Amino acid sequence: MARLQEHEGKALFKIAKMPIPQGAVAKTPAEARQIAEKIGKPVVVKVQIWAGGRGKAGGVKFADTPEEAEKIAATLLGMTIKGLLVEAVLVEEKLDIAKEYYAGIIVNAQADARCPVVMFSTEGGMDIESVPADKIAMMNVDVIRGFKIYDALNLANKVKVPSAHITQVARLILGLYETFKNYGARLIEINPMVVTKEGKVLAGDCRISIDDSSVIRHPELGIKVARESGTSPTELDKIAWWVEEKDLRGTCYFAEMNNQIQGECFGTIGYHGMGGGAMLGVDGLNKQGLRVPDFADTSGNPPASKVYRAAKLVFSQPGIDGYMLGGFMAANQEQWHHAHGIVKALREELPKRPGFPVMLLLAGNKEKESLEILREGTKDLNARIRIYGGERVYDTVGLAAEMKEMVLEYKKERKG
Ligand code: GDP
Ligand code: MN
Numbered sequence: 001m002a003r004l005q006e007h008e009g010k011a012l013f014k015i016a017k018m019p020i021p022q023g024a025v026a027k028t029p030a031e032a033r034q035i036a037e038k039i040g041k042p043v044v045v046k047v048q049i050w051a052g053g054r055g056k057a058g059g060v061k062f063a064d065t066p067e068e069a070e071k072i073a074a075t076l077l078g079m080t081i082k083g084l085l086v087e088a089v090l091v092e093e094k095l096d097i098a099k100e101y102y103a104g105i106i107v108n109a110q111a112d113a114r115c116p117v118v119m120f121s122t123e124g125g126m127d128i129e130s131v132p133a134d135k136i137a138m139m140n141v142d143v144i145r146g147f148k149i150y151d152a153l154n155l156a157n158k159v160k161v162p163s164a165h166i167t168q169v170a171r172l173i174l175g176l177y178e179t180f181k182n183y184g185a186r187l188i189e190i191n192p193m194v195v196t197k198e199g200k201v202l203a204g205d206c207r208i209s210i211d212d213s214s215v216i217r218h219p220e221l222g223i224k225v226a227r228e229s230g231t232s233p234t235e236l237d238k239i240a241w242w243v244e245e246k247d248l249r250g251t252c253y254f255a256e257m258n259n260q261i262q263g264e265c266f267g268t269i270g271y272h273g274m275g276g277g278a279m280l281g282v283d284g285l286n287k288q289g290l291r292v293p294d295f296a297d298t299s300g301n302p303p304a305s306k307v308y309r310a311a312k313l314v315f316s317q318p319g320i321d322g323y324m325l326g327g328f329m330a331a332n333q334e335q336w337h338h339a340h341g342i343v344k345a346l347r348e349e350l351p352k353r354p355g356f357p358v359m360l361l362l363a364g365n366k367e368k369e370s371l372e373i374l375r376e377g378t379k380d381l382n383a384r385i386r387i388y389g390g391e392r393v394y395d396t397v398g399l400a401a402e403m404k405e406m407v408l409e410y411k412k413e414r415k416g
């Protein structure tokens with residue numbers, strides 16, 4: 001799922017004519033001050049990151065004057081909150097909150113439902129998971145029939161929203177459904193839906209995840225990589241997504257990570273996993289003091305061309321001291337497609353790197369033939385290449401230890 005930031009989601013709310021607080025996004029403290037000046041009353045300054053619970057984490061602050069807004073923005077911008085770098089803040093009029101409600105829609109994937117489920121609760125502001133079930137009104141939506149204003153009124157009525165503002169609440173729920181539908185969302189939430197002391201109802205916060213498959217129909221959203229991720233996509237991440245978009249057979253997953261390890265670091269291993277157990281390989285390497293700067297995964301029977309491209313992405317990372325193919329799961333796909341793709345990548349990359357450490361673990365259907373392709377295809381290359389099959393899939397620790405040994409030799413040799 002591709003997640004939008006609060007301000008991007010609120011821009012969609014605006015299109016649906018849903019009331020949102022007056023405000024704008026700032027990337028510098030000076031911009032924050034200008035926005036606060038324009039608003040002309042106390043403001044709230046909110047970090048724009050792909051995570052909820054910002055309030056509790058210190059990412060939502062109040063300012064009475066534009067100068068104060070500038071100061072707060074100066075401290076928030078550049079900070080790391082929930083492991084994410086703050087590159088922008090949303091400066092909005094501070095609402096006088098009388099009551100916080102919750103509205104959300106997710107896809108109910110149960111076999112007897114398979115439809116959007118609209119949820120509304122008068123207990124907003126907190127995690128919806130911690131609200132007792134009898135305080136949440138829900139409706140499974142028949143997408144052919146659609147969701148109507150009277151459905152929204154019914155939901156609000158079920159949890160006893162006062163008649164004074166039930167119409168405003170229902171309009172917001174309806175707008176939420178329209179936005180969910182129009183953009184092919186998997187999840188959409190207003191938490192809190194704010195009732196102000198003057199009796200106005202607005203969307204105080206917004207969370208939206210767009211279904212990966214809808215992203216292609218909505219270039220206007222500017223989503224560069226149709227995958228939920230904690231951080232903004234890097235150049236290599238974007239290339240990997242380009243590979244994925246062009247060919248839907250199997251996956252070419254690739255994400256650069258900020259994988260730091262505790263204690264001494266002996267080297268950096270470009271990692272190429274396959275299937276479910278692949279993450280174990282990363283743990284194993286980390287435990288041996290080897291850093292892994294990416295997680296790549298080719299699963300679900302990709303063609304050799306896709307495997308080749310994933311391997312090339314792994315090799316494109318600067319400063320790697322080794323390459324590991326971690327097929328820690330006996331897959332039922334025919335493994336020779338992997339073998340062919342890997343051999344092609346290695347034959348291009350290894351001549352540039354004499355003595356380079358390479359660990360290839362490949363297990364599953366057509367394993368014998370695939371290992372043969374790997375051996376034949378790499379036997380004349382000047383590199384440290386170890387090739388293993390199914391007998392080693394449980395030996396994460398041993399493989400990582402061998403990798404470390406090779407990396408140490410390689411580094412020593414290069415130092416001369
Ligand atoms: P989240 O923690 O990431 O979900 O960020 P929210 O935007 O939901 O803000 C967290 C909490 O801050 C809200 O539930 C409110 O209690 C509070 N808050 C946010 N905006 C305002 C505001 O304009 N006025 C007041 N009084 N409180 C606010
Ligand atoms: Mn919230």
